Amino acid sequence: MGIEDSYVYQKEVDWSLLTEGLTLPIKEQVVFGQIMGRFLEKGESKPIRLILGGKTYNATIRNVKFQEKWNHKSDILQIRYVKNGDLARALQVVFSKSYNYLNRVRQSRDKGDRRIIRLPDDAKDFLAIYTTEFDDTYVLDPILSEDVIAVATYARDFSEQHIENEMNFEIDDPSAGIQVSEGVQKIRKLNKKIGDNLKQLYSYRCQICGQSIGEEYDAHVCEAHHIDYFTKSLNNSATNQMIVCPNHHRIIHADNPCFDRSVLHFTFSNGYIEPIRLNHHL
Numbered sequence: 001m002g003i004e005d006s007y008v009y010q011k012e013v014d015w016s017l018l019t020e021g022l023t024l025p026i027k028e029q030v031v032f033g034q035i036m037g038r039f040l041e042k043g044e045s046k047p048i049r050l051i052l053g054g055k056t057y058n059a060t061i062r063n064v065k066f067q068e069k070w071n072h073k074s075d076i077l078q079i080r081y082v083k084n085g086d087l088a089r090a091l092q093v094v095f096s097k098s099y100n101y102l103n104r105v106r107q108s109r110d111k112g113d114r115r116i117i118r119l120p121d122d123a124k125d126f127l128a129i130y131t132t133e134f135d136d137t138y139v140l141d142p143i144l145s146e147d148v149i150a151v152a153t154y155a156r157d158f159s160e161q162h163i164e165n166e167m168n169f170e171i172d173d174p175s176a177g178i179q180v181s182e183g184v185q186k187i188r189k190l191n192k193k194i195g196d197n198l199k200q201l202y203s204y205r206c207q208i209c210g211q212s213i214g215e216e217y218d219a220h221v222c223e224a225h226h227i228d229y230f231t232k233s234l235n236n237s238a239t240n241q242m243i244v245c246p247n248h249h250r251i252i253h254a255d256n257p258c259f260d261r262s263v264l265h266f267t268f269s270n271g272y273i274e275p276i277r278l279n280h281h282l
């Protein structure tokens, strides 16, 4: 069972994930959501298997049904496992630093305080969730803050375009002679998968001009662009990526236009405003 063609969701580690389960908004990862959701009607749940570190654990997945009055446009999938059971304990070991931190904060605050505790920015761990060829089996891959720091150190020496090229095309530059750490490789792969997921979502069309370049050659040459530059933000979530054609990608990096998320358009330095034509995920 390979995860080569799988889709992925990246979830920030929090107390719930470490003890009993997690939720996945379908909107952010449409392709992933379709795969997970296609066998579940709203309100339905079914048993699934989760693989972590080569071990298989039982869990359930539920397509949460929202009442109309709450006006939720998108579905949420909820993965649940036994509270502090085998899988939760395994996650607590893998993410021990996060677990200890969250535990400490919970102990020290008022009993009634139920606000979600976020990990500090420089200590965030993530869990990547990959689909497999089996609808009911998913692979969990921990992304530790150490991995993220390794990427930050690595990315420091390169331009945004170089890093993005590596992610879009998986270029291994033999001349660089750089010892790429496991953490860097892991995040590069994860980033590429998230980008590939989006490319499929847009049928390889540029979100700005709508063109699918290379169709007549049976090729797809669209690229994933990071809205907040990855080398600075280290944010590879789907909501920080958009799919663009090579021309638009070049001009964006040449001009560094400002992207306004509220109206989904770029403002270039000469004042030219260019909106996004295709959008399913931002």
Ligand SMILES: [Zn+2]
Binding pocket: 206, 207, 208, 209, 210, 211, 244, 245, 246, 247, 248
């Ligand atoms: Zn374009």
Ligand SMILES: [Zn+2]
Binding pocket: 161, 164, 224, 225, 226, 249, 253
């Ligand atoms: Zn870019």
